[in-house]
Amino acid sequence: MVAVSVLLPFHNAETTLEAALESLNSQNCEEEIEFILINDGSTDHSEDVVKYFFALHPEFEKKSKLINSPFRQGVAAATALGINNASGEFLARLDADDTFTGDSINTLLFKARENCADIVCGKVNKTYPGNKVKEVAPSKHFGDLNNMPLDTVNFSQCNKLVRKSLLADNNIMPMNGIDCWEDVNIISRAFAVAKKTVVVDSLVYNYTIDNRSASLSNTQHDLAMRQRQMCSLLVEKWFVENGLVEKYEKFILLMKFHAKIKLLRGNYCDISKWRETYPEVNKRIMYITQLPIALRVSFFILDKLPQKLGQVICEFADRFVKR
Numbered sequence: 001m002v003a004v005s006v007l008l009p010f011h012n013a014e015t016t017l018e019a020a021l022e023s024l025n026s027q028n029c030e031e032e033i034e035f036i037l038i039n040d041g042s043t044d045h046s047e048d049v050v051k052y053f054f055a056l057h058p059e060f061e062k063k064s065k066l067i068n069s070p071f072r073q074g075v076a077a078a079t080a081l082g083i084n085n086a087s088g089e090f091l092a093r094l095d096a097d098d099t100f101t102g103d104s105i106n107t108l109l110f111k112a113r114e115n116c117a118d119i120v121c122g123k124v125n126k127t128y129p130g131n132k133v134k135e136v137a138p139s140k141h142f143g144d145l146n147n148m149p150l151d152t153v154n155f156s157q158c159n160k161l162v163r164k165s166l167l168a169d170n171n172i173m174p175m176n177g178i179d180c181w182e183d184v185n186i187i188s189r190a191f192a193v194a195k196k197t198v199v200v201d202s203l204v205y206n207y208t209i210d211n212r213s214a215s216l217s218n219t220q221h222d223l224a225m226r227q228r229q230m231c232s233l234l235v236e237k238w239f240v241e242n243g244l245v246e247k248y249e250k251f252i253l254l255m256k257f258h259a260k261i262k263l264l265r266g267n268y269c270d271i272s273k274w275r276e277t278y279p280e281v282n283k284r285i286m287y288i289t290q291l292p293i294a295l296r297v298s299f300f301i302l303d304k305l306p307q308k309l310g311q312v313i314c315e316f317a318d319r320f321v322k323r
Helices: 017-025 046-056 058-062 075-084 104-115 165-170 181-192 216-240 248-265 271-276 279-283 293-304 305-319
Strands: 006-010 035-038 063-069 090-091 119-128 132-136 160-163 197-208
Touching: 006 017, 006 075, 017 046, 017 058, 017 104, 017 293, 035 046, 035 075, 035 293, 046 058, 046 063, 058 063, 063 075, 075 181, 090 104, 090 165, 104 119, 104 160, 104 197, 160 165, 160 181, 165 181, 181 216, 181 248, 216 248, 248 279, 271 279, 271 305, 279 293, 293 305
Parallel strands: 006 035, 006 090, 035 063, 119 197
Antiparallel strands: 090 160, 119 132, 119 160
């Protein structure tokens, strides 16, 4: 029986894909693993990279499934395609510009077995532009939706194993067309129904941050905001349908807070629109204790200021906020 299915969706990743594949090939796992490679309509030489890698590593090819989509559908649809073709007890995820460390799959799987866990998570090495590297550990509140921060380490699929039946039994799948926050929409719902979540004190994943936010077009920026806001609404709908909305009210408020925060950033700063979007967040900002108290107080005051003054303060403050 396959213990772990590793999903690797990729689109036009010819420059980074080989390193990602090498990190998969170097995994030594005591149980059977498989690799689901999903080519999301690449128009470069990504598929050739995979086929060349197969030729050099025939044993790796035996453990792999290459799924080709004739056109780009987006990372959510590609991930769903991977899940539907996975036969493993647990699911893992690797992005095409990242790598797993050492034998991280085996480390995560051993911890999952040892604790009968549904979700197990490890530390991440974040590489920032300029090759600055920072090791980041999951929150001490890991697994507690109402107390942990909504950040990459806690909510990424990539530094975790997730029991596949947890998703199948609770109708948790990627939301087609929601490619921004596709991790959040899956992992948040998985946390809500998981019986046990654990953390390994090991570095398991190398995550590369592509800092292109400054060059995003208005269209891309607006699309990302719309998708985050739609993701928030759809995730909240799932919580309502499963009778979990009251239990996880704090998380839902936090998710909506992050979904609309870019309405106050840079050239897109619009305090009026920020106030009109999810007004319940502003009214209950002091209740969202996952956020630092200074931040909650600042947003509480901002919501009470005259609109023009608030707009000026946001635009001024944004100059000093790190992207």
